[in-house]
Amino acid sequence: MGSVELIYMEYFLHLFILICFYTMLSQSLNLSAGFAGLISLTHAGFYGIGAYTTAILSTYYGFSFWPSIPLAMLISGFIAFIVSLIALRTVDDYFIICTLGIQVILFSIMNNWMELTRGPLGIPGIPSIQLFGFSVESKTSFPLLSLLFVLLIWFVLRNISRSGFGKTLTAISEDEIYSQSIGKNVYLSKTVSFTLSAMLVAIPGTLYAHYISYIDPTSFTVNESIFVLSIVIIGGLGNLSGSFFASAFLVLLPEALRFVGMPDSIAANMRQIIYGLILVMVMMTGKNGVKELLQPIAKKS
Amino acid sequence: MLSNIQVVINILVTSALYLLVSISFASIYYPVKYFHIAHAAVITVASYFVFLFANQLLIPFSAAVVLAIALASIVGILFDILGYRPMRKKNLASLTYLIASLGLYVILQNAISLSFGDDTKVINTAEVTVGHEVFGAYITTVQILTICVSLILFIAVNLFLHYTATGKSIRAVSSNPELCNIYGISSNKIILIAFALGSALAAVAGILSAMDTNMTPTFGFNLLMYGIVAMIIGGVGSTRGLLAGSLLVATAQHLSAFYLDTKWMDAVTYIILILFLIWKPLGFSGKRLKKVEV
Numbered sequence: 289m290g291s292v293e294l295i296y297m298e299y300f301l302h303l304f305i306l307i308c309f310y311t312m313l314s315q316s317l318n319l320s321a322g323f324a325g326l327i328s329l330t331h332a333g334f335y336g337i338g339a340y341t342t343a344i345l346s347t348y349y350g351f352s353f354w355p356s357i358p359l360a361m362l363i364s365g366f367i368a369f370i371v372s373l374i375a376l377r378t379v380d381d382y383f384i385i386c387t388l389g390i391q392v393i394l395f396s397i398m399n400n401w402m403e404l405t406r407g408p409l410g411i412p413g414i415p416s417i418q419l420f421g422f423s424v425e426s427k428t429s430f431p432l433l434s435l436l437f438v439l440l441i442w443f444v445l446r447n448i449s450r451s452g453f454g455k456t457l458t459a460i461s462e463d464e465i466y467s468q469s470i471g472k473n474v475y476l477s478k479t480v481s482f483t484l485s486a487m488l489v490a491i492p493g494t495l496y497a498h499y500i501s502y503i504d505p506t507s508f509t510v511n512e513s514i515f516v517l518s519i520v521i522i523g524g525l526g527n528l529s530g531s532f533f534a535s536a537f538l539v540l541l542p543e544a545l546r547f548v549g550m551p552d553s554i555a556a557n558m559r560q561i562i563y564g565l566i567l568v569m570v571m572m573t574g575k576n577g578v579k580e581l582l583q584p585i586a587k588k589s
Numbered sequence: 590m591l592s593n594i595q596v597v598i599n600i601l602v603t604s605a606l607y608l609l610v611s612i613s614f615a616s617i618y619y620p621v622k623y624f625h626i627a628h629a630a631v632i633t634v635a636s637y638f639v640f641l642f643a644n645q646l647l648i649p650f651s652a653a654v655v656l657a658i659a660l661a662s663i664v665g666i667l668f669d670i671l672g673y674r675p676m677r678k679k680n681l682a683s684l685t686y687l688i689a690s691l692g693l694y695v696i697l698q699n700a701i702s703l704s705f706g707d708d709t710k711v712i713n714t715a716e717v718t719v720g721h722e723v724f725g726a727y728i729t730t731v732q733i734l735t736i737c738v739s740l741i742l743f744i745a746v747n748l749f750l751h752y753t754a755t756g757k758s759i760r761a762v763s764s765n766p767e768l769c770n771i772y773g774i775s776s777n778k779i780i781l782i783a784f785a786l787g788s789a790l791a792a793v794a795g796i797l798s799a800m801d802t803n804m805t806p807t808f809g810f811n812l813l814m815y816g817i818v819a820m821i822i823g824g825v826g827s828t829r830g831l832l833a834g835s836l837l838v839a840t841a842q843h844l845s846a847f848y849l850d851t852k853w854m855d856a857v858t859y860i861i862l863i864l865f866l867i868w869k870p871l872g873f874s875g876k877r878l879k880k881v882e883v
Contacts (some may be wrong), residue, residue, distance in 0.1 A: 375768060377843065384684070385817065399852070405693060518691075518692070561695070561703075564694075565692070568692035571676070
């Protein structure tokens with residue numbers, strides 16, 4: 289391979305890894321937003337908690353990647369549990385506003401607690417992942433590792449959605465009072481799904497930190513939360529493969545725009561305008577995701 | 590070090606601004622009952638219109654402001670006609686509107702970024718004012734203007750809602766849109782008026798804020814969130830609550846800036862919101878937040 293092809297290859301693999309990250313993020317959010325109906329804007333914060341946990345553990349204390357995954361999940365889950373105790377006192381719109389508030393608080397902590405997170409300076413020099421004595425940093429091994437985690441999370445979420453617990457969550461999101469009347473513990477199920485979803489989101493957070501090797505708070509803003517939520521909604525609430533296709537579409541969209549000759553500076557904004565438009569269209573028709581939006585068109589042709 | 594009087598002045602100016610934002614948001618929220626987040630982009634777009642007219646096209650400043658307010662009002666009306674009105678026919682959950690409005694916000698905010706760039710812009714108001722000295726503290730002309738305009742508009746909106754036919758119709762739609770339709774008040778028309786009014790008020794708030802400090806394509810979002818927090822704390826459904834809410838938010842922000850650091854202002858604001866949502870979900874007054882009314 290010539291050096292130009294090598295650069296292209298690395299670039300494609302980078303895009304592939306991004307798709308993996310967003311698939312994990314959106315599928316995990318789908319557990320609370322799609323199945324339980326808890327539309328949360330805090331998930332970029334939990335993603336950040338995952339990334340910061342592993343960054344701090346590996347650079348300050350010399351932890352390796354593997355123990356920091358469960359630790360990051362525990363910390364994220366613990367915070368999510370407390371958040372759910374607070375946020376679940378509110379419903380619908382107020383729940384979103386409440387989670388938005390918590391997202392801002394989490395960002396504020398990452399951005400301002402200089403002693404722990406170094407604030408806007410970020411944490412550099414996060415080591416690469418070690419696996420059986422090998423370092424997972426080459427451009428081919430990392431995509432494989434992320435793919436492995438995508439499949440793992442996908443498998444776990446698919447099983448949850450088909451289990452009795454998943455059915456309970458769907459019932460709650462459709463009719464809360466009715467589910468309560470047939471003896472389902474609504475509050476507990478919501479808390480568990482929200483906490484579990486935040487724990488899963490911490491996994492792509494840890495992977496992201498080791499992949500990019502430098503993290504700062506700007507990756508975990510409110511806008512990132514809105515973006516991940518849009519992926520879930522465009523892919524369809526409760527639709528796991530929909531989240532995957534929506535992630536792939538939204539990651540590749542700016543590349544496609546660049547391909548048709550749009551300059552970089554415009555492509556970034558155009559991507560957001562396009563996902564905003566799709567989001568509005570999906571919401572305006574009251575359909576669940578683009579798949580349902582396109583169904584009548586597919587039938588006609 | 591800031592003097593105590595300076596802190597008090599800052600609190601007054603900030604709460605006047607938040608009051609204006611929260612009235613503008615509430616005058617739309619009360620009749621429609623969903624969070625119109627795209628309102629943030631209306632706040633932003635108004636001040637960019639002023640920038641476009643006054644700084645780039647060199648139209649006289651007062652004319653530019655009037656034009657910008659009118660255009661922002663039209664943007665609000667377009668949001669309603671193109672976005673929300675088709676949705677109202679379908680009887681969707683209020684969550685759906687909130688997410689749609691997030692989408693609308695993303696579209697308009699990026700359109701602003703595309704046309705003007707992401708860098709910080711300053712609306713030039715001829716002379717750079719050092720400010721007037723009051724008891725050893727400083728207050729600029731724009732800040733005095735903010736306080737006056739905000740109070741006048743607050744009183745005017747209250748009078749409008751209570752003593753004019755249109756205002757009473759808005760309140761009627763706020764309490765029961767279906768009954769209004771039966772009595773021959775078109776709720777669609779009233780909501781349109783509410784959007785026009787709210788967006789114009791938001792434009793005033795945005796322009797005042799941009800003149801006082803400066804602006805980026807995202808500054809409206811934070812401003813709107815503070816306004817919403819003020820509305821929730823004040824108690825949804827009460828106009829006097831807005832006054833109390835914005836005073837509380839502004840006081841908390843400036844005291845945290847004074848005793849802790851300016852960087853914790855955001856966090857403190859939302860911690861207050863969360864405390865209110867836990868212990869006093871009614872706000873100072875107002876309606877209970879309930880999932881289902883059987």
